[in-house]
Amino acid sequence: MNVSSLRIRSDRMNSTPSTLPSPSRRALLGATATLGATSLAGCASIGSSAPSIGRVVVVGGGYGGATAARYLKRWGGNIDVTLVEREAAFVSCPISNLVIGGHKQIGDVTRSYDSLAASGVKRVQGDVVAIDAAARKVRLRSGAELPYDRLVLSPGIDFNPNSVGGLKAALDSGRILHSWKAGPQTVALRRQIESMRTGGVVAITIPKAPYRCPPGPYERACMVASYLKANKPGSKVLVLDANPEIISKKGLFEKAFAEHYKGIIEYRPNAELKEVSGTTAKFDFEDVRADVLNVIPEQRAADLAVQAGVVNVNQRWAAVNWLTMESTTVPNVHVLGDATFPAPLMPKSGHMANQQAKVAAAAIIQLLKGEPVNSAPVVMNTCYSFVTATDVVHVASVHQYDAKDKTFKTVPGSGGVSAQASALEGRYALAWADNIWADMLG
Amino acid sequence: MTRSLASLIGIGALALSLHAPAQAQAADPNLARNLAATCANCHGTDGQARGEAAPLAGMPEQRLLNTLSLYRNGTLPATIMHQITKGYTEDQLKLIAGYFAAQKPRQ
Numbered sequence: 188m189n190v191s192s193l194r195i196r197s198d199r200m201n202s203t204p205s206t207l208p209s210p211s212r213r214a215l216l217g218a219t220a221t222l223g224a225t226s227l228a229g230c231a232s233i234g235s236s237a238p239s240i241g242r243v244v245v246v247g248g249g250y251g252g253a254t255a256a257r258y259l260k261r262w263g264g265n266i267d268v269t270l271v272e273r274e275a276a277f278v279s280c281p282i283s284n285l286v287i288g289g290h291k292q293i294g295d296v297t298r299s300y301d302s303l304a305a306s307g308v309k310r311v312q313g314d315v316v317a318i319d320a321a322a323r324k325v326r327l328r329s330g331a332e333l334p335y336d337r338l339v340l341s342p343g344i345d346f347n348p349n350s351v352g353g354l355k356a357a358l359d360s361g362r363i364l365h366s367w368k369a370g371p372q373t374v375a376l377r378r379q380i381e382s383m384r385t386g387g388v389v390a391i392t393i394p395k396a397p398y399r400c401p402p403g404p405y406e407r408a409c410m411v412a413s414y415l416k417a418n419k420p421g422s423k424v425l426v427l428d429a430n431p432e433i434i435s436k437k438g439l440f441e442k443a444f445a446e447h448y449k450g451i452i453e454y455r456p457n458a459e460l461k462e463v464s465g466t467t468a469k470f471d472f473e474d475v476r477a478d479v480l481n482v483i484p485e486q487r488a489a490d491l492a493v494q495a496g497v498v499n500v501n502q503r504w505a506a507v508n509w510l511t512m513e514s515t516t517v518p519n520v521h522v523l524g525d526a527t528f529p530a531p532l533m534p535k536s537g538h539m540a541n542q543q544a545k546v547a548a549a550a551i552i553q554l555l556k557g558e559p560v561n562s563a564p565v566v567m568n569t570c571y572s573f574v575t576a577t578d579v580v581h582v583a584s585v586h587q588y589d590a591k592d593k594t595f596k597t598v599p600g601s602g603g604v605s606a607q608a609s610a611l612e613g614r615y616a617l618a619w620a621d622n623i624w625a626d627m628l629g
Numbered sequence: 630m631t632r633s634l635a636s637l638i639g640i641g642a643l644a645l646s647l648h649a650p651a652q653a654q655a656a657d658p659n660l661a662r663n664l665a666a667t668c669a670n671c672h673g674t675d676g677q678a679r680g681e682a683a684p685l686a687g688m689p690e691q692r693l694l695n696t697l698s699l700y701r702n703g704t705l706p707a708t709i710m711h712q713i714t715k716g717y718t719e720d721q722l723k724l725i726a727g728y729f730a731a732q733k734p735r736q
Contacts, residue, residue, distance in 0.1 A: 261674075262662070538670050545666045549659060561657055567667050567716060569709065583709050585716020601716030605708065612708050615671070618680030623670045625679060 237265050241336040241555040244325055246315050246491065248272030248300060251341030251523030251540035253627040258548035260307040266555065269309045269333055271325070274370070276300060277628060280400060281537050281571075282620050283369040287377050288410025289418075290576045296369060296620075302629040318495040320517045337551045339512075340497065340505075341523040341540065342489035343368070344399050347503075350485060352462035352469075358484070363463060367399060367483050379479045380411060386421040387478035390468055392460045393428040394485040399525045399535045402435035402582065404428070404483055406572040409440070412448040413575055423451055425475060427458035427468060435534075436572060436580050436604050443574035443608060488526035497522050504528035509588060509595055510560050512547035521547045530595035533586060534568055541623055542566035564588045566595060571616035579612040580605040661724040664717070668725065676729045687734030694726040 240263065245256045248270055256270040277298045285291040300310055314328040324334040346365065348354040357363035366376040380389055389411050393404040408426045415422040433440050433454070444452045462469035466480040487493075487503035497505040497514040505522040506515040509530060514520045524540030533539060543566060550560040567585040574580055584602035586595035605612060657663075665676070668685065672678045676685030685693060699705035701714035701722070714722065 258666070262659075541670055542667060545663065549663050559657075561659060561663055563657075563660070565664060565667055565717065565721065567713060569671060569713070581709055583712050585713060587716070598716040601712060601714075603712040609708070614681045615708065618678075618682045619671050621679040622673045622682055626669045626674045 239265050239267050240552070242267040242334060243269070243337045243339060243551060243555075244333045244335040245270045245339040245341065246272075246318075246325065247341035247343060247489075247524075248274070248277060248310075249341055249343055249524065249540065250537035250623070250627060251544045252339060253277065253300070253303065254541045254544035255339045255341065255521075255523060255548050256308045257303060257306045257627060257629060258545050259551060262548055263552040263555070266552065267309070268307070269311055270300075270303065271311045271313055271315055271327065271333070272300065273312070273314050275312060277624075278369040278373070279537070279620065279624065280367075280369045280403075282617075283366075283373045284403065284407045284410045285573060285576070286373050287366065287380070287407060287414075288573075288576070289377065289381075289414045290410070290573075293370075293374050296373075298624050298628055300628065306629050315491060318491070318520075320496065320520060323519060336519070336555060338495075338520045339523060339544075339547060339551070340492060340495060340520055340526070341544070342491040342526050344486040344525045344535075345489045346484040347487050348484050351460050351482075354460075354463045354482060354484060357463045358482070363466075363480055363482050365482055365484055367403075367486075376479075376481060380414060383419065383422070383478045385419040387419070388423045388425055388476070389415070389479040389481065390425040390427060390466075390475055390477035391481045391483065392458070392468055393426065393430065393483055395429045395459070396434050397529065397535060398483065398486045400570075401534055401536075402440070402570060402572045405433055405435070405440040406574070407481075408452055408454075409443055409448065409572075409574045412451045416448065416451055423453060424448070425477065426452060426454045427460065427470070427475065428454065428456050429459040431456050435570075436582050439580040439604060439608060440572075440574070443578075443580075447575055486525075488522075492522060492526045495520060498526075500528040509546070509593065510562065510564065511550035511554065512543055513550075521551065523547060530586060532584060532597045533566075533595060534570065534582075534584075536568055536570050538570060538619075538623065539566065539568045541627060542568070544627075562588075562590065564595075569619065571612060571619055573613065573616065574608050577610045577613045578608040579610075579616045580608045581612055581616075661728040664721050665725045665728040668729075675732045677732075677735050684734065685729040686732035688726075688729055690726045690730035693729055694723055697722045697726065 245252045256268050259268045279296040282296045286293050315325050316328050317326040324332050326332050364372050364376045366372040408424050412424045466477045468475045488498045488505050492498050492505050496517050499516045500506050505526050506528045507522050512521045523543045525535040546564045553560045565587050569583045571579050571581050582604045585598050589596045671682050672685050678684040697714050700707050700710040
């Protein structure tokens with residue numbers, strides 16, 4: 188991308204809602220350039236600041252997208268950044284298990300997007316229905332089109348329910364909840380559990396890894412059990428895990444199950460869900476009748492990533508260049524967060540999406556300026572899980588870019604898990620939420 | 630003889646002192662910013678922390694670097710920082726400490 192041509196285009200077209208495809212735009216550029224230096228200087232002097240270095244559209248206002256939008260403005264200065272998000276407010280998946288357990292309200296994990304305006308991010312509430320990578324524009328359901336120089340896609344996950352009989356219909360009807368995207372489903376699952384009979388069974392099914400938030404299902408089991416322990420004695424939580432063992436913070440969760448929820452939580456490994464019928468979950472060797480069935484379905488990069496053509500690993504995930512987070516398939520499209528095909532031992536977490544967003548923001552600014560990108564990025568992850576209403580355990584990792592293998596690698600001897608659950612880490616977990624929400628939203 | 634040796638050493642020292650800033654300039658000027666941004670999730674944007682997390686903005690460089698080093702070598706007990714600091718090189722921690730020292734603490 189030629190820097191001077193970008194400047195010219197931005198100057199000339201900032202105020203027009205033009206959505207010309209790339210070739211026409213280039214033709215127009217040529218025409219503009221021939222107007223000569225006087226006219227360009229005139230354009231540049233309009234407005235109080237230097238000309239924009241380019242247009243970035245960010246799709247998806249979660250941990251990845253909102254962070255990218257804010258940091259593009261913080262670090263990029265004169266850059267046009269538009270965040271497209273379908274929802275009116277941000278609802279956090281992290282901490283939302285506390286809502287299901289009755290220890291927090293949905294309002295406690297909800298934040299307004301309004302604060303992003305102070306960083307200079309333009310926000311459009313809408314649904315992206317098409318991404319035209321050749322013409323470099325996105326189309327919204329409203330019919331509006333947004334042209335871009337660089338597109339950031341942080342679309343999150345969608346589900347692959349079809350491998351489980353009856354699951355798609357059950358999810359579509361709302362009878363069975365996944366509650367794996369925070370929002371109305373979070374509140375609805377809490378209601379289902381609150382209205383369950385005393386002595387009932389809540390069954391939670393876990394898909395094979397990888398999925399969003401590796402420790403999340405086990406934290407959820409703890410939160411549901413903490414509610415049942417206090418409010419519905421004799422009730423149980425059945426954890427039906429398709430994996431051969433607890434896949435994150437194993438020892439710490441096992442200890443929590445035994446110490447706090449003995450006789451309440453029952454954990455079964457190698458339980459791969461085959462069929463859903465009513466609130467009965469069917470497996471190879473048994474049917475489990477639950478009063479409340481919470482199915483966490485198999486996951487993949489969200490539909491929008493599929494539509495954009497960036498999903499290129501196992502028809503599930505989007506591979507990226509880790510120096511820039513740019514898709515390995517579609518130029519000028521950067522993919523963040525849970526939709527990406529992860530580097531080794533890199534978790535699908537909100538924290539990691541936030542870190543990836545900063546790598547992308549820094550790189551996009553350099554690319555728009557025509558300058559070299561950071562050749563030695565570092566990302567790290569911290570994930571806190573509540574095992575009781577107050578006590579928390581963590582897992583942490585640091586990932587340095589490896590130039591030879593062109594991927595992030597964890598640093599030997601770094602990272603790890605809590606020595607034991609503690610209320611101190613419970614306070615740190617809530618501080619983490621406050622700080623990361625402010626880091627992404629302002 | 631002595632004199633010429635001294636002048637040689639002098640020239641050597643001058644060359645070294647010229648060399649060091651040249652190397653620093655060649656490094657990515659955004660590296661410290663980018664590294665420090667990995668701390669923001671817990672310690673706030675540019676170290677402006679909320680709640681229980683330690684505010685890093687404006688902390689003197691040497692004090693922060695010493696603290697990070699003590700976490701890194703296991704001298705200072707921590708819930709998590711001993712694990713995180715081991716993931717960064719000493720040079721990276723120095724850049725991070727320098728970046729936060731240069732940030733204005735919230736009034």
